[in-house]
Amino acid sequence: MRYLLVYIFALLSVSSFSQEEDTEKQAALTLKKANNFVYEGNENAVNDDFVLAEMAYRQALSEQTSSVAGAYNLGTSYINEGSYTEALYRLLQATKNATSKEEKHIAFHNIGNILMKENKCQEAVDAYKNALRNNPADNETRYNLGLAKECAEQQKDDPKDDNKDDEKKDQDQDQNQDENKENEDKKDQDEGDKKEDNKDQGDQDKKDGDDEKDDEGKPKEDNKDQGKGDDQKKEPQDQQPQPGQLSPQQVKNLLEAMNNQEQKVQEKMNAEKQQGVKVETDKDW
Template identity: 60%
Template sequence: MKSALINFRPVKCTIMVAFLFVTGIFIAQEKGDQVEKLAMKKANNYVYEGNKLYDEDFIKAEMAYRKAISEQPSTVIGNYNLGNSYYEKGNYEEALFRQQLAIKHATSKLEKHRAYHNIGNILMQNKKCQEAVEAYKNALRNDPSDDETRYNLGLAKICAEQQKDQQDQNEDDKKDQDQNEENKDQQQDQQDKKDQEGDNKDDKKDQNEEEKKEGEDQKDESGEPKDEKQDKGKEGDQEPQEQQQPKPQPGQLSPQQVKSLLEAMNNQEQKVQEKINEEKQKGIKVKSEKDW
């Protein structure tokens, strides 16, 4: 009997502990719900305060919305209204961030529809028309009956198409500009090449003229090279050790023959002169000139 009681107690104890644990969870959950409800109530009060101050004092309205988000970060209406206030102020980057937070915590299609619609408006202000198209489409998925969203979607599509055409035109213009730059570079290269060839020709021409001028400076008035004439003069100053006799040409007398002939003529003339002198001594008149 004792053994049975001993075995039974742990079971009773275990059941009691489990009961107390579950009871604690319910109590904590109830307290948590109360805290969350209190925070939500405070957040809603701050949102209401911000809405009243929205048109009168933007700075105070912004502070009220921030207090609401501080009390309840997941408040959809707090982020949504704070995003709208930034939109009116022209701070589109912060407005977009707050609308995205509103979508993140939204639990109803109506909340998502409003946030997506406002995101589309923000993107249109930032000239991001294609992204705005997608935002308006998401808004219509959550509320297909909103004609204002459908109208904005049509404007966004037109804007996106114009931007695409402009982008294509810019790309074409850029290609044309790049092609023109490339053609200019090629023309410049060709011109540089021609200029270089012209410079080379001019240099060669100048070199030829300079060589020609140097050649003319080396010639005398008769056109003969000065060096060659000087060499000839030097050769003329030197007496040859052996003077070669010129060879007679066919039909001409050799120098030796001419010399012999002159000696014969001189001897003959001497004989005639001696004969004339003898006859003069004898008194015979002799004609010294021919009768014609």
């Protein structure tokens, strides 16, 4: 039984050693691939081919995210292109993954240079100090630290210099707000003019409608027709007789003559009634 346990333990030990060996081989292979991409990126950077260099460095970090050389060289490439935000990100990544003081020193040194370009002097002072902690003998870093301190002191004395970037951003923001306000005012003015035009048009239409009505509120068109009817009634009195027709005066004279004739007949009949009239009877068969 004891031999069996020893045999099983030996098998487990061999298996664990084999897995560790495979892991080490895989890590070594990954490191080799990452370094190859770094070398490729360096060659492209020397030839001023930023696009291919950036691609190679990114592939190196894809193979090994802790590649200090990949992050540092990618950050340096961004500095040369003026992309300082991306450069800072990659250099900070290099400082976190750095395993030697020299790697940390050069990364913090370049971080300080970027911050000085962005006029962030106090932050640059801190970066140069971190660089000197890892390499106190670097005179260039010490010199840059002195410049950064002078710049930071000037910014303390003159807050405007310390906030130049913030002021520029505020100015741009104010300018954008003014432009937006101007556009809104113009839009409101256009809408106001449009409403005013519509109001004037409505008032004109209302005025036209009122002009077409009489004092009683009835449409004048009806009054026109009514007036026209009155004119038609009056028209026969003013009109001249047409050929073959009696004039109004002739009709009047004729009516008076008929009335006179009828009156004479009536008077004659009345006289005969007074004298008596002989009545003829029917024959009696």
